[in-house]
Amino acid sequence: MTKKKNGWGKKQRAVIVGGVRTPFVKAFGQFLKLDSIDLADAAVKALLDRTEIPHEDIDSIVWGGVIFPSLAPNIAREVALDLRLPPGVEGMTCTRACATGLQAVTLAAAAIERGEADVIIAGGSDSTSSAPLNLPQKAVHALAPLAFGKAASPSDYLQVLAQMMPITDILPKMPKIAERTTGQVMGESAEEMARRNEITREAQDHFAARSHHRAAAAISSGRFDDEITSVEASDGAVYTDNIVRGDTSFEKLSKLRPVFASDGTVTAGNASPLTDGAAAVLVMSETKARALGYKPLAAIRSWAYVGVDPADQLLIGPALAMPKALDRAGMQLKDASFVDMHEAFAAQVLSVTKALASKGFAEGRLGKSKAVGEVDEDTFNIHGGSISIGHPFAATGARMVTTMANELARTGQETALLGICAAGGLGAAAVLEAVA
Amino acid sequence: MSDLLLENEQARRIIKTLGLPIPVPERLARTKSPYEERPLEDKRVLVGGRGELQDVLAQTLTKAGANPWVVGETDSVLKPYLAPGEAWARPPTRVAPGDAPEGERIDAIVFDGSGLQSPDDLRELYDVIHPWIRRLNRSGRVVVVGRPASDAKKAGRAATRAGMEGFTRSVAKEIGGNGSTANSVFVEEGAEGRLGPVLRFLLSPRSAFVSCQPFHVGKLAKGEDAPETQPLEGKVALVTGAARGIGEATAELMAAEGAHVVCLDRPADDGPCSEVARRIGGSALLVDITDEDAPGRIAGELREKFGGVDIVVHNAGVTRDKTLARMAPEAWEMAVDINLGAVVRITDRLLSDDLLRPGGRVICLSSVSGIAGNRGQTNYSASKAGIVGFVEALAPQLAKRGITVNAIAPGFIETRLTSAMPVAIREAARRLCAVAQGGKPEDVGQTITFLATPGAVGLTGQTVRVCGGALVGA
Numbered sequence: 032m033t034k035k036k037n038g039w040g041k042k043q044r045a046v047i048v049g050g051v052r053t054p055f056v057k058a059f060g061q062f063l064k065l066d067s068i069d070l071a072d073a074a075v076k077a078l079l080d081r082t083e084i085p086h087e088d089i090d091s092i093v094w095g096g097v098i099f100p101s102l103a104p105n106i107a108r109e110v111a112l113d114l115r116l117p118p119g120v121e122g123m124t125c126t127r128a129c130a131t132g133l134q135a136v137t138l139a140a141a142a143i144e145r146g147e148a149d150v151i152i153a154g155g156s157d158s159t160s161s162a163p164l165n166l167p168q169k170a171v172h173a174l175a176p177l178a179f180g181k182a183a184s185p186s187d188y189l190q191v192l193a194q195m196m197p198i199t200d201i202l203p204k205m206p207k208i209a210e211r212t213t214g215q216v217m218g219e220s221a222e223e224m225a226r227r228n229e230i231t232r233e234a235q236d237h238f239a240a241r242s243h244h245r246a247a248a249a250i251s252s253g254r255f256d257d258e259i260t261s262v263e264a265s266d267g268a269v270y271t272d273n274i275v276r277g278d279t280s281f282e283k284l285s286k287l288r289p290v291f292a293s294d295g296t297v298t299a300g301n302a303s304p305l306t307d308g309a310a311a312v313l314v315m316s317e318t319k320a321r322a323l324g325y326k327p328l329a330a331i332r333s334w335a336y337v338g339v340d341p342a343d344q345l346l347i348g349p350a351l352a353m354p355k356a357l358d359r360a361g362m363q364l365k366d367a368s369f370v371d372m373h374e375a376f377a378a379q380v381l382s383v384t385k386a387l388a389s390k391g392f393a394e395g396r397l398g399k400s401k402a403v404g405e406v407d408e409d410t411f412n413i414h415g416g417s418i419s420i421g422h423p424f425a426a427t428g429a430r431m432v433t434t435m436a437n438e439l440a441r442t443g444q445e446t447a448l449l450g451i452c453a454a455g456g457l458g459a460a461a462v463l464e465a466v467a
Numbered sequence: 468m469s470d471l472l473l474e475n476e477q478a479r480r481i482i483k484t485l486g487l488p489i490p491v492p493e494r495l496a497r498t499k500s501p502y503e504e505r506p507l508e509d510k511r512v513l514v515g516g517r518g519e520l521q522d523v524l525a526q527t528l529t530k531a532g533a534n535p536w537v538v539g540e541t542d543s544v545l546k547p548y549l550a551p552g553e554a555w556a557r558p559p560t561r562v563a564p565g566d567a568p569e570g571e572r573i574d575a576i577v578f579d580g581s582g583l584q585s586p587d588d589l590r591e592l593y594d595v596i597h598p599w600i601r602r603l604n605r606s607g608r609v610v611v612v613g614r615p616a617s618d619a620k621k622a623g624r625a626a627t628r629a630g631m632e633g634f635t636r637s638v639a640k641e642i643g644g645n646g647s648t649a650n651s652v653f654v655e656e657g658a659e660g661r662l663g664p665v666l667r668f669l670l671s672p673r674s675a676f677v678s679c680q681p682f683h684v685g686k687l688a689k690g691e692d693a694p695e696t697q698p699l700e701g702k703v704a705l706v707t708g709a710a711r712g713i714g715e716a717t718a719e720l721m722a723a724e725g726a727h728v729v730c731l732d733r734p735a736d737d738g739p740c741s742e743v744a745r746r747i748g749g750s751a752l753l754v755d756i757t758d759e760d761a762p763g764r765i766a767g768e769l770r771e772k773f774g775g776v777d778i779v780v781h782n783a784g785v786t787r788d789k790t791l792a793r794m795a796p797e798a799w800e801m802a803v804d805i806n807l808g809a810v811v812r813i814t815d816r817l818l819s820d821d822l823l824r825p826g827g828r829v830i831c832l833s834s835v836s837g838i839a840g841n842r843g844q845t846n847y848s849a850s851k852a853g854i855v856g857f858v859e860a861l862a863p864q865l866a867k868r869g870i871t872v873n874a875i876a877p878g879f880i881e882t883r884l885t886s887a888m889p890v891a892i893r894e895a896a897r898r899l900c901a902v903a904q905g906g907k908p909e910d911v912g913q914t915i916t917f918l919a920t921p922g923a924v925g926l927t928g929q930t931v932r933v934c935g936g937a938l939v940g941a
Binding site: 224227228229340342343344347382385386389390391392394395396 | 549550553557
């Protein structure tokens with residue numbers, strides 16, 4: 032095969048050169064007026080500025096979204112156009128529920144490893160505040176004659192009106208995070224997992240408190256400064272995450288009422304909140320990065336995506352994906368210097384770590400004779416997670432990649448294991464490794 | 468004609484309100500969906516007894532989605548349930564013997580009697596089941612598992628094992644009014660791994676009309692593979708008499724599990740038979756099975772189009788009822804030839820042409836009234852009892868190739884055949900079983916389909932009754 036620029040078919044190693052995110056902000060708050068594309072623009076622009084990557088070297092943007100701006104769903108291309116990148120910087124947008132951000136990064140890595148590209152901006156953004164309220168099909172169909180100018184006489188209009196009854200049938204439905212196949216709201220799935228895996232309210236609240244304390248410590252120590260850019264919003268600039276509560280405690284969290292079942296254990300305090308935000312990662316081939324004079328933060332060693340029955344344990348996926356990614360990386364859980372897991376719910380995280388530590392789970396579900404292993408508290412979600420930092424669906428994966436790549440570069444440690452659960456019974460995992 | 472007591476809501480309400488001394492039968496829970504990964508999703512199953520089958524029970528129940536409640540004095544009884552409980556997130560709960568906490572109900576009871584040694588030990592059946600029997604939900608299940616009496620070296624132990632069967636049959640009669648069933652399963656040593664699929668079937672709504680029956684799970688036939696969903700994928704099934712009734716229901720159910728079904732019926736039934744074949748994506752084969760060249764034509768068709776066959780369901784059958792004194796020779800000929808003669812000839816031909824593939828299944832329709840004997844049915848009974856002898860003899864011959872051969876004996880099933888009965892007799896016949904109602908063609912179809920699955924490899928040479936626990940012909 033002939034080698035040319037971006038040599039197609041050439042084997043190359045994909046590395047993380049940098050990552051930047053917007054502050055993560057509670058939905059319907061400071062970012063109310065910014066949609067998913069605006070947030071993406073902010074994150075990518077900051078990434079371009081901070082890394083000073085020559086724009087003509089960028090091959091493409093791979094962006095992720097979960098709730099799409101209905102008139103321009105290919106966010107990646109809109110970002111390239113908004114930021115006036117050269118027209119040749121092409122763009123595609125992907126979706127994989129809460130694993131979307133990681134999906135964008137691994138798509139970029141795959142394209143680079145395949146020799147399809149050398150420089151890709153990957154990431155994701157979501158604005159829960161801008162979730163479009165869809166009219167029910169019944170209203171859309173009834174209104175079609177008006178929209179397309181087919182209605183002429185007053186009786187035509189009356190006929191349209193007549194079809195709109197009863198009024199409740201045509202009111203826009205509130206969007207909710209429910210499984211299409213089972214109708215179960217995600218919090219109910221978390222409740223079920225807590226019950227099935229015998230995860231107590233106490234354990235969940237302890238975990239949530241720890242998440243907040245660690246994230247608060249990271250923020251106050253300036254650990255996130257390199258990773259966060261300020262964003263101009265309508266009421267002025269936003270500089271920092273606003274969900275983290277360093278002053279919360281187990282006692283405070285344990286006073287909250289369960290949300291999804293009266294005798295339940297999942298509360299607003301031990302679940303990830305609806306969040307607006309964006310995160311962008313610069314992924315390059317190692318050769319190109321070195322040629323441009325960058326010192327890569329980390330390389331992507333392996334990844335894995337799995338599916339489980341959403342009617343069973345919706346969010347247990349990482350317990351299957353993480354061992355798979357470890358196998359592919361040729362390592363074991365105990366070899367991982369850091370473990371970073373998306374915190375959809377404390378109940379879900381603790382269900383996954385319980386499964387990883389279980390010999391029965393390894394035997395029954397993974398075909399292994401030994402448990403995957405205990406996750407060590409000291410190296411697990413060291414700077415907090417989605418419960419404290421927030422969870423703009425498509426941005427979380429890119430946030431985790433950025434934080435862990437920086438952590439490897441700063442500490443000189445070897446590897447980081449990432450795990451993410453996602454709607455539809457999906458699970459995702461990846462292993463990052465240090466670059467010499 | 469439809470069953471008034473079962474289907475007419477007003478009649479049911481009137482009888483219940485007035486307190487009339489007419490037992491209103493319970494509507495049986497059934498399922499329309501194909502085989503699920505977790506047929507016992509969130510069912511609470513009480514497990515008691517002791518023995519060597521606990522590991523299989525633990526694996527099967529948790530993987531099928533059930534929440535096990537284990538009866539025992541100490542937490543040591545939970546041991547077999549811990550690992551699978553973690554794998555499938557169905558942690559076990561322990562309940563003390565004799566204690567049924569207020570307000571708690573259960574969906575099924577499974578008793579492991581494989582450890583019972585002497586008649587005294589039978590008391591454990593009482594101790595485990597007595598406190599809970601009234602707490603069994605509607606369409607509940609009781610399954611007693613153990614070792615076959617015939618394998619016991621000591622007579623006392625054989626007596627103990629046989630006792631469990633009698634116990635279960637009586638329980639079945641007591642809980643039938645609740646729409647619940649009770650069955651026993653006797654597992655040969657070395658065949659433990661084959662118990663799982665049988666349990667999944669018996670604890671699920673697929674066995675709605677199977678009650679009072681003993682099952683023998685053995686290791687005679689070869690075969691290990693037991694897919695839980697789409698168990699008939701890639702299989703070719705021949706179903707005779709597929710135009711209507713039990714044959715139609717069977718063809719539909721088998722197609723839903725992934726089989727390609729060859730629907731066979733008489734040329735005169737071209738319309739309905741082709742309709743069924745089209746609906747289920749199978750093919751139609753119009754042959755009169757009593758024709759001399761029928762076996763050859765069927766064999767030829769299966770060879771040319773499919774290169775063989777995996778499942779053969781001999782369902783086509785007729786009644787020509789008359790007392791022996793008044794029976795014309797044609798009536799005798801017809802019933803015996805269609806119900807038995809053709810079955811033997813077609814099976815022989817498929818075997819001699821080597822068309823029945825390894826791991827195959829032969830399922831023949833017998834009948835409860837055939838086995839028990841019935842006035843006016845000497846011809847029918849001869850043919851249907853003949854089927855029992857046929858499968859018993861053929862099963863060991865084909866076991867090495869992984870082929871199982873079984874008979875199904877339906878009780879009162881709501882079909883064209885039974886709707887032609889005189890009203891009074893029909894009404895009596897319906898009520899003469901534990902669940903006090905007739906079965907549906909799909910009930911028989913479900914059992915046939917189960918026997919056709921790879922997971923049913925432990926069952927061969929048996930006659931399985933689908934009779935709702937009929938009083939006759941036990």
